[in-house]
Amino acid sequence: MDRVVLVRYGELGLKGKNRPFFEQKLMDHMRRATAELGRPWIRKTYGRFFVTFREGQADPGRLDQVIGRLQRVFGIVGLSPAVRVPLDLDAIYRAAERVVTEHLAVLGRRDGEVPFKVRGHRANKQFPHTSMDLNRLVGAYLLRQVPGLKVDVHRPEIEVAVEVREDAAYCYSRDLPGPGGLPVGSSGRALLLLSGGIDSPVAGWMGLKRGLDLDAVHFHSFPFTSERSLEKVEDLCRVLATWSGGVTLHVVHFTEVQRAIQQAGPPELGITLMRRMMVRIAERIARREKLLALVTGESLGQVASQTLESIGVIEAVTALPVLRPLIGLDKAEIVRLAERIGTLDISNRPYEDCCALFVPRHPSTRPRSQAVEAAEAALDVEALVQGAVERTETLRPEPGPPA
Amino acid sequence: MRGLRAGAGPGLTAVKQLKRRTEAYLDNAATTRPHAAVVAAVVEAMRGAFGNPSSPHALGLEAERAVKAAREAVAALLGAHPDQVVFTSGGTEAINTALKGIAAAYRREGRHAVTAAAEHPATLAAMRHLEEDGFEVTVLPVDGQGLVDPAAVRAALRPDTLLASFMLVNNEVGSVQPVAGIAAAVREHRQATGRPCFLHVDAVQAVGRLPVSFAQLGADLLSLSGHKFHGPKGVGALVVGEGVRFRPLLAGGGQEGGRRSGTENVPGIVGLGKAAKLAAGWVAAGPSELRALRGRLVAGIRERFPDARLLGPDDERAAPHIASFVFPGLPGEVAVRALGARGVYVSTGSACSTRKPDPSHVLLAMGLAPGEVRSALRFSLSPMTEEREIDTALAVLEPVVAELRALARR
Structure with a gap:
């Protein structure tokens, strides 16, 4: 009796000729995500993946760990812990009994009997018992052996799948959700503008979910922002890396630029000028790293820099597509996602990502491009961008800690 | 530029x-940089005297002796008797032990405490715990120099006042509090009422900088921290006067004469002892x-x-x-x-x-x-x-x- 995990994937099926490419990506990510858990064996068959364990590594704790890791692999729609047995009816009985017993344990103690049904599927026609036979035989066996069950084929709470394949029979009943989406890297590579706040890591996660592979860029204004805020951004990358496998972090030393803006620009345009410089620098890094889009955590109208006018004036400095996955989300929705992703507590650490020193009392909510361009005429934009790009350092924070 | x-x-x-x-x-x-001699003493204690002081064998005895020598050095620095020195995990534990320990041991005698607004958070937070336990706490103001007025302390003392806690040197601005005047007020109050009333002095910022004599201060308890005077972090001491009882924070194996359970932090204590010796030299030089x-x-x-x-x-x-x-x-x-x-x-x-x-x-x-x-x-x-x-x-x-x-x- 072997333990395996059955992995379902959905959207990939729609991808026509690209399908083998997507499947390979997904398989690579599954291998990467489970590598430190004894490198379980992963193969694709019958339109699904099977994760099987090497001798002596199939204890339930390990199984849960593997499922936990796979629940962070985009492209996976659902996971079922399963039991694999030889093609023998007695072995199938015992497998079904084990699956149901464990499922009941997960449901916990309760009053009344739990409705169940058996869903047999005989793909291997050499096997002497038909799908209908399996339903009847296994159902009767479970009813006899496992207390607390009752048959209900219309509204079962436990649905025991018994699949008879060429090589073996598989029994499972639990269906755990995967994160959905597309395998990381299957949609290309982009650059995430990552602050220490709540929004940008969530935007990055949503990009990953749609198959982007991400680098991140962070603008560090030491001594106006602290080393601890940089530590925070690295920790955010480490969490995102548990979903993607790795996030390369480009740290831009932005102090010079910020100082120049502070000295030359009108205070009410400070934030607009700053964000235009950030986008310019990000574009430069993106082109150098062959990244095809920028991803930001902007939502509409949350703060002064996120009015349509502001977004327009800021975006005008780049020819790259700017993706804003959060544009339609409310703050509360973003916070809930951040919690699920695992970035919320890090984002909430009390270090400002941009010192209050540079926040004007009355930032302009409707910056006009003429005024902004006039203000920039006093700055040597190209030299500032060039200098900042040259002062960029690239880090590769380790993924982790494991969720 | x-x-x-x-x-x-x-x-x-x-x-x-x-x-x-x-x-x-x-x-x-x-915090201070540990003195090279302190580092050497800590390393030596970890390499050599690694026994458990409670063990009956020779290694245990060696560790016990090292702790004893450190206790004597700390006592000598503070003009106290070695038996009065209880090693703790640092200043915060010493302060918490003093305030909560006295409150628990004597709560039938009085449930009022006095302190000042510019005290260290360890004192103020421990006082808030006492408030949650039914104590009343008077927090005296400080003046523009960060100083407490001994007359205000005298006025705040009531028949049910059990505890007064003040720092010797303020950690943020360096004001040296008139602790002698405060101690006199507490002593006279105790004599007048005939009831227990204890003075705790937070000497964390004073030890190793100024001469601190437990006997002369007139305090009943005194807290210090090793890493503030070139000793290691994670070790400090509470000095407890003759006849002052307190309920220990930690229950366990009865180390430190039952006053602080837990296997002794031998390397830390040895480092603290070395720092105390060095500090005695600095303080003597004036x-x-x-x-x-x-x-x-x-x-x-x-x-x-x-x-x-x-x-x-x-x-x-x-x-x-x-x-x-x-x-x-x-x-x-x-x-x-x-x-x-x-x-x-x-x-x-x-x-x-x-x-x-x-x-x-x-x-x-x-x-x-x-x-x-x-x-x-x-x-x-x-x-x-x-x-x-x-x-x-x-x-x-x-x-x-x-x-x-x-x-x-x-």
Whole structure:
């Protein structure tokens, strides 16, 4: 009796000729995500993946760990812990009994009997018992052996799948959700503008979910922002890396630029000028790293820099597509996602990502491009961008800690 | 203007490795660098005397002897008897043990305690615990110098007052509290009422800087912390006077005469003992050298920044090792980082963060406005501070403060 995990994937099926490419990506990510858990064996068959364990590594704790890791692999729609047995009816009985017993344990103690049904599927026609036979035989066996069950084929709470394949029979009943989406890297590579706040890591996660592979860029204004805020951004990358496998972090030393803006620009345009410089620098890094889009955590109208006018004036400095996955989300929705992703507590650490020193009392909510361009005429934009790009350092924070 | 150019500052790699040059370490009130002799003693204790002092064999005995020698050194530094010294995990534990331990042991005798607004958070937070346990706590104000008025203490004492707790040296501005006057008030109160009333002195910032005599102070309990005077972190002591009972914080194997259970932190205690010996030498030599260094710093700052304002007293009521200034218009936290990048380490009255507005309660209690608190820098010295460090700090301070003020004014 072997333990395996059955992995379902959905959207990939729609991808026509690209399908083998997507499947390979997904398989690579599954291998990467489970590598430190004894490198379980992963193969694709019958339109699904099977994760099987090497001798002596199939204890339930390990199984849960593997499922936990796979629940962070985009492209996976659902996971079922399963039991694999030889093609023998007695072995199938015992497998079904084990699956149901464990499922009941997960449901916990309760009053009344739990409705169940058996869903047999005989793909291997050499096997002497038909799908209908399996339903009847296994159902009767479970009813006899496992207390607390009752048959209900219309509204079962436990649905025991018994699949008879060429090589073996598989029994499972639990269906755990995967994160959905597309395998990381299957949609290309982009650059995430990552602050220490709540929004940008969530935007990055949503990009990953749609198959982007991400680098991140962070603008560090030491001594106006602290080393601890940089530590925070690295920790955010480490969490995102548990979903993607790795996030390369480009740290831009932005102090010079910020100082120049502070000295030359009108205070009410400070934030607009700053964000235009950030986008310019990000574009430069993106082109150098062959990244095809920028991803930001902007939502509409949350703060002064996120009015349509502001977004327009800021975006005008780049020819790259700017993706804003959060544009339609409310703050509360973003916070809930951040919690699920695992970035919320890090984002909430009390270090400002941009010192209050540079926040004007009355930032302009409707910056006009003429005024902004006039203000920039006093700055040597190209030299500032060039200098900042040259002062960029690239880090590769380790993924982790494991969720 | 070389002040703060990012390109000239330390690269990220330096930030990551935390291996910056230390040109001037003037943050000795936060913590001190362990003395080389302390480090050697700790290493020696971990290599050699690694036995459990409770073990009956020879290794246990060796460890027990090492702890005993350290106890004697701490007692000698404080003019106390070795039996009066209880080793703890540091100042916070010593303070909590004193306040909660007395309250629990004598709660039938009285449920009132007196302290001051500028005390360390360990004292104020422990007092809040007492309040939750049904005590009434009087928090006395401090004056513009951070000082408590002994007459106010006298007036606050009531027949049911069980505890008074005051610090000897304020950690943020260096005011030396009139503890002798406070102790006299408590003693006379005790004689007048015939009821138990105890004085705890938080001497964390005083030990190793000023002569501290437990017997002469007239305190019933006294707390200290090893890492504030070149000892290791994670070790401190509570000195407990004759006949003073308290309920221990930790239950367990009955170490420290049942007053602090838990296997002794032998390396830490040995390090503390070594630091106490060194401190005894410094204190015996008198504070005039340290005072002269502080004077040099204060004069240098006044000369360069005529509008800078010294906080706390500037006479014999000032500790010899702390000088705090308000630099009007300076973003203090940014200045601390900018100075740190150039190897000069000081501290600030609060963070500039808007999300966590926590200006120092001490400076607020002294009547400063929140804006002033955010512009305060604290310089703190130790007997190991060199004149060169003062001069370096002054030289670096000048352009950094000037540039940051200019930026912040806009």
